[in-house]
Amino acid sequence: MKLLAALSLRIATLFQRSQINAEMEEELRSHIQHRADDLARDGLDRAEAERLACIEFGGRERIKEECHEALGGNFLDTLLQDVRFGFRVLRKSPSFTAAAVVTLALAIGANAVVFGVLDALILRPLNVPQAESLYGTEYGLDPGFQSYPNYLDLRDRNRSFEDLAAFNFVFAGLDTGKNPSTATGFAATGNYFDVLRIQPYLGRFFHSSDEQGPNSAPFLVLSYAYWHSRFQDDRGVVDRTIQVSKHPFTIIGVTPPEFRGSLLFVSPDFLIPIVNQDQVNGENILNARGDTHPIFEAIGHLKPGVTPDQAVADVNAVGAYLEKTYPKEFGQKSSTLGRAGLTSFDSAVRQFVTGLMLLAGLILLAACANLGGLFAARAADRSREVALRLALGSSRKRILRQLLTEAVLISLVGGAAGLAGSVVLLRRLSTWQPFPSAPIHLPVSPDAKVYVVALVLALVSGLLFGIVPVRQVLRANPYEIVKAGSSGRVGRRLTVRDALLVLQIAICAVLVTSSMVAVRGLVRSLHGNFGFELHNAMLVGTNLAMAGYSGDRVPAMQRRMIHAMEAIPGVERVGLVNNYPPLVYGAGSRVSVFKEETRDLRPANADPRIVLATMGGPPALEPAERDERDAETLVTAALNGTSLPHY
Amino acid sequence: MTDQAQLLPGTLDLLILRAVSLGPLHGYGILLRIGQISGNALLIEQGALYPGLFRLVRQGLLKANWGTSENNRRAKFYELTAAGRRRLREETANWNRLVTAIASALSVQPEEV
Numbered sequence: 053m054k055l056l057a058a059l060s061l062r063i064a065t066l067f068q069r070s071q072i073n074a075e076m077e078e079e080l081r082s083h084i085q086h087r088a089d090d091l092a093r094d095g096l097d098r099a100e101a102e103r104l105a106c107i108e109f110g111g112r113e114r115i116k117e118e119c120h121e122a123l124g125g126n127f128l129d130t131l132l133q134d135v136r137f138g139f140r141v142l143r144k145s146p147s148f149t150a151a152a153v154v155t156l157a158l159a160i161g162a163n164a165v166v167f168g169v170l171d172a173l174i175l176r177p178l179n180v181p182q183a184e185s186l187y188g189t190e191y192g193l194d195p196g197f198q199s200y201p202n203y204l205d206l207r208d209r210n211r212s213f214e215d216l217a218a219f220n221f222v223f224a225g226l227d228t229g230k231n232p233s234t235a236t237g238f239a240a241t242g243n244y245f246d247v248l249r250i251q252p253y254l255g256r257f258f259h260s261s262d263e264q265g266p267n268s269a270p271f272l273v274l275s276y277a278y279w280h281s282r283f284q285d286d287r288g289v290v291d292r293t294i295q296v297s298k299h300p301f302t303i304i305g306v307t308p309p310e311f312r313g314s315l316l317f318v319s320p321d322f323l324i325p326i327v328n329q330d331q332v333n334g335e336n337i338l339n340a341r342g343d344t345h346p347i348f349e350a351i352g353h354l355k356p357g358v359t360p361d362q363a364v365a366d367v368n369a370v371g372a373y374l375e376k377t378y379p380k381e382f383g384q385k386s387s388t389l390g391r392a393g394l395t396s397f398d399s400a401v402r403q404f405v406t407g408l409m410l411l412a413g414l415i416l417l418a419a420c421a422n423l424g425g426l427f428a429a430r431a432a433d434r435s436r437e438v439a440l441r442l443a444l445g446s447s448r449k450r451i452l453r454q455l456l457t458e459a460v461l462i463s464l465v466g467g468a469a470g471l472a473g474s475v476v477l478l479r480r481l482s483t484w485q486p487f488p489s490a491p492i493h494l495p496v497s498p499d500a501k502v503y504v505v506a507l508v509l510a511l512v513s514g515l516l517f518g519i520v521p522v523r524q525v526l527r528a529n530p531y532e533i534v535k536a537g538s539s540g541r542v543g544r545r546l547t548v549r550d551a552l553l554v555l556q557i558a559i560c561a562v563l564v565t566s567s568m569v570a571v572r573g574l575v576r577s578l579h580g581n582f583g584f585e586l587h588n589a590m591l592v593g594t595n596l597a598m599a600g601y602s603g604d605r606v607p608a609m610q611r612r613m614i615h616a617m618e619a620i621p622g623v624e625r626v627g628l629v630n631n632y633p634p635l636v637y638g639a640g641s642r643v644s645v646f647k648e649e650t651r652d653l654r655p656a657n658a659d660p661r662i663v664l665a666t667m668g669g670p671p672a673l674e675p676a677e678r679d680e681r682d683a684e685t686l687v688t689a690a691l692n693g694t695s696l697p698h699y
Numbered sequence: 700m701t702d703q704a705q706l707l708p709g710t711l712d713l714l715i716l717r718a719v720s721l722g723p724l725h726g727y728g729i730l731l732r733i734g735q736i737s738g739n740a741l742l743i744e745q746g747a748l749y750p751g752l753f754r755l756v757r758q759g760l761l762k763a764n765w766g767t768s769e770n771n772r773r774a775k776f777y778e779l780t781a782a783g784r785r786r787l788r789e790e791t792a793n794w795n796r797l798v799t800a801i802a803s804a805l806s807v808q809p810e811e812v
Contacts, residue, residue, distance in 0.1 A: 075775075079726060080749065082774045086727035087745070089770050110746035118750040123757055 072123070076116055084109055114445035130450075134457035141458060148430065149462065152423055156466025156513065157473065159419035164474035164498075164506040166412040169481070170405045172316070172496040178393040179310050181249040186392040187360065188314075188351045189216070189367055200326070201341040202374060202382065203241075203350050209370045212363035213352035217247035219314065220348045222324065222332045225598035227295035228282075234598060235278065235321040238313060239329035242269070247352055248314060254279075255290035255305030258325050266338055269325040272301040276309040278321035296324065298600025299331040314351055316393040317492050334597030334606070342381035351392045360389045411566060418559040420513045424520035425552040427459060431521030438525055439533035452525055459518025460511060467510025471503065478502070520548065592617070703742035711743065711751050713794060716779065716787040719761060725774035726752060752777060760786050 084105045091101035106112075120129065142149040177183035189206065198206075200218075207216040219240040226235045238244075242260035250257070253276055262269040274282075274289065283289050293302050301324060312319035329346070330336050337346035354363055367387045374382045390398040431438070438451055478498045485493055594613065596606050610628055617626045706714075718724060718732040726748055733743065755761040760783035768774040779787065 076749075078773070079775045080746070082725065082768075082772055083727045083745070083749075085772055086725070086768065086770060086774070089772075108745055110744050112746065115746040115749055119753045122750040122754040 072120075073116075076119055080109070080112060080115070111445040117445075117450075130453065131457065134454045135461065137454060138458040138461045142461065145430075148426070152426060152462045153466040153469060155419045155422060156463055156510070157469035159416040159470065160467045160506055160509055160513070161470030161473040161477070162415050163409075163412045163509055164471050164502055165477050165481075166405070166408050167505050168474065168478045168496045168498055168502045169494065170409055171499075171501055172494065173394065173401055173405055175501075177391075178314060178316065179312060180314070182353065183392065185353045186248075186351060187213075187354060187363065187389040188349045188392045189387060189389060198347045198350070199341050199343050199381075200338050200346045203347045205374055206350060206367065206370050209373065210363075210366050212354055212358045212366040214355050215243055215247050216350050216352040217241045217244040218326065218347045218350040219244060219323075220326065220329060220346055221318070221320075222329060223595060223598065224297045224322075224332045225295075225595075226282075226322070227298075228292075229294075232295075233282075234595070235282075236318065237272075237322040237324060237332075238320040239326040239332070240323050241326050244314075244323070245273075248311075250307065250311050252305040253308040254287060255303070257305050263325060263327045265327065266336075267328050267331055270299065270301045270328055270331070271304045271325060272296060273323045274303060274306045275313070275319065275321055275323070276307050276311070277319070279306045282321075296322075297332045297334070297598045299328075301328075312495065314349070314392055316495055317397075319493070319495070332597065334602035341378055349392075364389055411563060414559050414563055416509060416513060418556050418563065420516045421552045421556040421559065423459075423462075423513075424517035425549050425556070427455075427517055428521045428524065428549050428552070431455065431524050435524075435528060435533045438528055439530035442528065442530040448526060452522055455521060455525065456515065456518045460514035463510045463514025463517075464507075467506055467513075470510075471506040474498065474502070474506070520552070523548070704740055706741055706743060710794075711747070712755060713787075713790050714741070715748070715751055715755060715777075716760065716783055716790065719777050720779050720784065720787055723764075723766075723776045723778040725766075725768055725776050727774075728768070729777065755783070759783075 084102065087105040087108065088098070088101040091104055092098055096104065109115075178186065180186065203216070203218045207213075207218075210216065217240065219238040222237045222239045224235055224237060225232055242258055242263040245252075245257040246259060252273070255273075257273055258269055258271045262271065272294070279285065279289065289303050290305065291302060293300050295301075307323075324332065326346075327338065330338070337343060340346070354360070364387060367389075371382075371387060394401050441451055442448065475498045478496050481494050482496045483493070596609055601609050614626045614628065617623055714733050714737070715729055718729045718736065721732065721736075724732055727745075729752075730743065730745060730748055733741065752761065752763075756763055756777075759780055761777045762780050763775050763777050765773060766776045
């Protein structure tokens with residue numbers, strides 16, 4: 053009750069300030085008048101009596117200030133006063149204010165953007181239940197890629213995972229009867245949803261029991277987003293049959309809205325059972341043990357009590373068994389576990405984003421040093437104002453508070469501007485598709501965490517650069533400063549600012565160097581020597597599997613396409629390649645290259661210096677005579693040239 | 700003027716309460732009353748009275764009302780509340796105990812120890 057009363061009094065004093073002020077003023081004046089009356093009675097003339105009464109009374113403004121303090125409700129009140137005064141002062145020097153706000157907006161904006169990315173990729177786990185015990189295996193010939201039979205063995209022989217699901221990408225043409233369009237999906241093992249512990253939003257999911265051999269489960273689960281955008285939330289889609297790459301599939305369910313697949317970068321439009329992947333991708337993968345591209349990642353929850361290290365040992369034991377049993381097809385490399393969501397990019401992404409965050413932090417620090425210097429200079433310029441206020445009876449605490457309020461005001465305005473910019477940028481990032489033909493995106497969404505971080509950064513930096521002139525004010529001697537005029541400078545101030553300048557230059561040097569290195573790297577990779585002429589080369593993308601072509605019909609169609617293209621006026625030469633860098637996100641397989649003297653052609657004996665990456669599927673080049681020559685040239689180019697990063 | 704004593708910290712509030720306990724007074728009146736009852740022996744800066752007054756009002760020991768003074772001027776008159784009266788009693792007792800103790804300590808002669 054007492055607290056409530058005190059609080060209401062505080063709020064009341066806050067709002068009645070002007071009234072209280074007027075009353076206080078009147079009361080003090082009344083006092084002086086009474087005193088003057090007495091003095092006049094003693095024989096002084098009225099004017100002289102009033103002057104004397106004023107002098108006797110003491111510093112009226114200081115006393116009023118003390119009275120306000122005695123009344124309580126002071127903190128908010130003073131703050132409001134400071135804020136109002138701060139705004140007035142800042143409006144008086146718009147260029148200073150603009151420079152400070154823009155500096156901070158850039159620094160805090162950069163930090164907010166990087167933090168948004170950091171939050172999305174590292175801090176936020178995959179949006180599935182119990183994501184903390186969910187791990188992806190990197191196992192087999194290549195991290196993240198393995199064959200379907202190897203996956204089955206790993207699933208059945210490991211003792212660390214509760215269950216192991218796997219998925220791969222499928223790029224399909226979806227035909228619902230009107231407007232056929234391409235879509236990206238996951239071909240997932242039957243236990244995929246059960247391993248991830250996801251419940252359907254609509255209809256049902258497919259399960260292990262649906263897998264009865266190749267092409268036995270023509271079922272399709274739509275993602276919520278795709279269902280929303282493509283099917284306009286039509287609840288009647290369940291049990292409808294649609295054409296997926298010219299094969300009939302039945303829509304059986306819709307995933308919940310928050311589920312975006314088991315990868316952070318790519319969210320599938322739809323999911324089909326992996327046993328039906330052949331129909332969509334046009335190739336038979338279920339029995340190819342040596343084909344290491346059909347599985348993108350195998351994921352599962354670790355059993356309770358099993359540590360990741362134990363699981364790694366377990367997976368490696370299975371790998372050793374497989375290498376012994378299938379020496380021709382299986383080349384074991386030591387495997388690791390990665391956090392589900394980023395798979396084998398995990399540590400790379402972590403390092404990259406952490407580095408980025410560090411750089412952003414440095415930018416903010418440089419900005420703070422810069423603003424600290426600016427504020428110190430400004431405080432020096434305002435030394436006369438400060439001295440005058442001190443002389444008029446203001447306390448140093450009060451002046452410092454006011455200066456800090458100004459700094460925090462600037463930092464908040466700058467922070468708000470930076471945050472607004474970063475939200476726009478993050479929104480654009482989340483819809484940005486770095487590669488037009490690949491469904492890769494950054495799952496960033498500015499949320500409360502980003503706002504809080506920006507706010508805290510703004511406040512901290514405000515206090516940080518606001519604190520720089522503190523010593524200066526504390527040491528200020530009003531008498532000296534007023535006497536010396538505004539040109540009065542003391543050596544000490546310069547040393548603080550010099551130190552800040554040095555700090556700023558040092559940080560900026562680091563930042564400039566690192567950005568130069570990054571830009572140089574980018575330029576180099578853009579103008580890299582691929583061993584063939586990029587200029588005037590045009591790419592036409594097709595996916596024959598999407599159109600239902602498979603087996604022998606593919607080369608025939610490719611030949612027709614090549615001839616048709618050669619007939620186009622201005623076209624010199626036409627070649628065919630299955631995929632091209634840097635878009636090797638798709639199912640890629642690798643071919644072991646052996647030294648000439650090697651007789652035992654098992655993967656383990658391959659020349660480790662040469663990794664020839666070809667893309668899976670039918671032969672990369674059409675086996676017509678001329679095209680064969682092209683194929684040879686290309687392979688030779690690849691081996692001689694510098695284009696392959698592994699070489 | 701120079702023979703006036705500095706106030707001990709905290710004693711101004713006690714003096715204000717005492718002055719007001721003798722009848723409602725405005726600020727200047729309180730000052731005059733303190734001078735009168737202390738035999739003009741205490742040095743009080745005039746303005747310093749007011750933060751004390753506001754504090755006592757806030758603590759609920761005084762209440763204030765606007766009125767007209769003997770000089771026919773508008774002035775704010777202060778009077779004791781019940782809590783103020785109680786506080787004055789307590790503080791007076793405390794003060795007396797303190798004074799007695801210090802006085803006896805100071806008046807001790809060597810042979811009495």
